[in-house]
Amino acid sequence: MNGVGFAKGMWVTLRHFLETYVDDVRYGFRKYAPDLNNFEVRQGVEAQGAFTVQYPDEKLAMPERFRFVPFLVVENYDHEDRPGKDWCTSCGICSKVCPPQCIWIVRSNDPETGRPVPEPEAFFIDIDICMNCGFCAEFCPFDAIKMDHDYELASYDRTTNHIFDKDKLSKEFRYWNTIAPTRAVEEAEARGGWEHKDAQKEARRGGSSRDNKATEAREEKREAVRARKEAAAAPETPAPVAEAPKPAAAAQDDEEEKRKRREAALRRKAARAAKRDEESDS
Ligand code: SF4
Ligand code: SF4
Numbered sequence: 001m002n003g004v005g006f007a008k009g010m011w012v013t014l015r016h017f018l019e020t021y022v023d024d025v026r027y028g029f030r031k032y033a034p035d036l037n038n039f040e041v042r043q044g045v046e047a048q049g050a051f052t053v054q055y056p057d058e059k060l061a062m063p064e065r066f067r068f069v070p071f072l073v074v075e076n077y078d079h080e081d082r083p084g085k086d087w088c089t090s091c092g093i094c095s096k097v098c099p100p101q102c103i104w105i106v107r108s109n110d111p112e113t114g115r116p117v118p119e120p121e122a123f124f125i126d127i128d129i130c131m132n133c134g135f136c137a138e139f140c141p142f143d144a145i146k147m148d149h150d151y152e153l154a155s156y157d158r159t160t161n162h163i164f165d166k167d168k169l170s171k172e173f174r175y176w177n178t179i180a181p182t183r184a185v186e187e188a189e190a191r192g193g194w195e196h197k198d199a200q201k202e203a204r205r206g207g208s209s210r211d212n213k214a215t216e217a218r219e220e221k222r223e224a225v226r227a228r229k230e231a232a233a234a235p236e237t238p239a240p241v242a243e244a245p246k247p248a249a250a251a252q253d254d255e256e257e258k259r260k261r262r263e264a265a266l267r268r269k270a271a272r273a274a275k276r277d278e279e280s281d282s
Helices: 004-032 038-043 093-097 135-139 173-179 181-191 197-204 210-233 248-281
Strands: 070-074 103-109 116-126 145-147 170-172
Touching (some): 004 038, 070 116, 093 103, 093 135, 116 248, 135 145
Antiparallel strands (some): 070 145, 103 116
C-alpha cells in the first residue's frame, strides 16, 4: 500500500533517535568513566542510538589494520645488543614499489672505501604525497617499515614539516607491538622469532649480535694488520743503525694514522660480511 514503506522507514529513524536517549539515561555520567570502558562499548556493534564523537576530546579506537603514513621500525632503545639499530637495510624495495614515489633513501657508505653499508644514512617520506596504500610495508623483506595509526599530523606548514626524515619516522619495535599485537605475532612466527633476521642469524652462528661480531672481527683484523706491517717493515730497517727517536707528537700522529688505516680495513671487512649476509637473505 502506498506510504507503508515510507512509514516503516520513518519508524526506524524515530526508534534510532529514541534509543539515543535511552542509552544516555543508561550510562548517565558514567559515559566517560575510564575504568568502565563505556565509551568503547558505545562505539561497538552493541551500541544503540546515534551519538557524536566529541573529537578531539574523544577518539574512536583504531582497528589494528588501520593505516596512515608509514614509520620505520628500530630496535628497542633498551635492547641489550642493538639499541636503536635500524631494521631497515636500505635495500630500496619500498621506494621502488611506492606508487606515487614519495620515498627517498640514501644508503650508508663506508667513509674510507665508499662501499655500501646495509643501513639507511637518510630516509625521507613526503607524507603529503603518500596515499597510505601500505605497499611499502607489504613488500619490505625485513619488516622494517610499518603503517602507523597516528593520524594527527596536520600543521600550518605543508612544506618541510610534511617531509618526514629518518629521525621523525623511526619508532621502537615495541610501539609496533603495541598498536598491532596480532600482526606482530604473525610476523614474528613467519620470521622465526621476535628478533630481526640479522640478529637471529648472528645468534645461530653463536654470536650475540652483528655488532658484537663486527667488534670481534675488528679486533682480529687489527692484530693481523699489525703483524703484517711489522713483518713488512722489518727488512727495510737497517739493523746496525739505531733509528732516531721521533718527537713525541710525530710518533703520536704516526700511531693515529695507523689506527685509522686499521679501522678502515676492519670497516671494509664488516661491510663485506654484511653484504654477504644480505645477499644470502634475499
Ligand atoms: S624495503 Fe624495508 S629494508 Fe628495504 S629500504 Fe624499504 S624499509 Fe628498508
Ligand atoms: S603507504 Fe604507499 S604511498 Fe605511502 S609511502 Fe608506502 S608505498 Fe608509498
